[in-house]
Amino acid sequence: MATALALILSSCGETKKEEKSSLKIGQNTTEIVASSGTALALSGNDMMQYDKNELMAKAGEKITLTFRHVGQLDKRVMGHNFVLLKPGTNITGFANEAASAGAAADWIPNDGAQVIAHTKMLGGGQTDVITFDAPEPGVYDFICSFPGHSGMMRGTLTIAP
């Protein structure tokens, strides 16, 4: 019995070894994909907070951002989005314009002229996924453009060379 078990174990061990080597090939493939793309995740809650205020990526990469509203409140009350601003954009000025643009423009003023990328405005439980090309190396501001939120809901996306 013990011998049989040992045999099973050793054959299991061999199988595992084979799996490991095939897994390695898989990992290499993943690494190739990862080097040309970055997956970022961000969420907002009913307390008017992002879960993080610093995001990082590399220049030239495709960025896939998954943005979640993990709260429960309606988007008309506690809407959240992710708006990545072009360099030199004044946050307060932009937020005021966004408030004027209103829900009809999904809180994005000037047809997005000052925006690199943005998600839809979300309510509790909703998710939006966007993909965009990482801009030039630098530090970029992102905010939630719902009226009154950019004071608390802001952060930076750092693009490394």
Ligand code: ZN
């Ligand atoms: Zn918000």
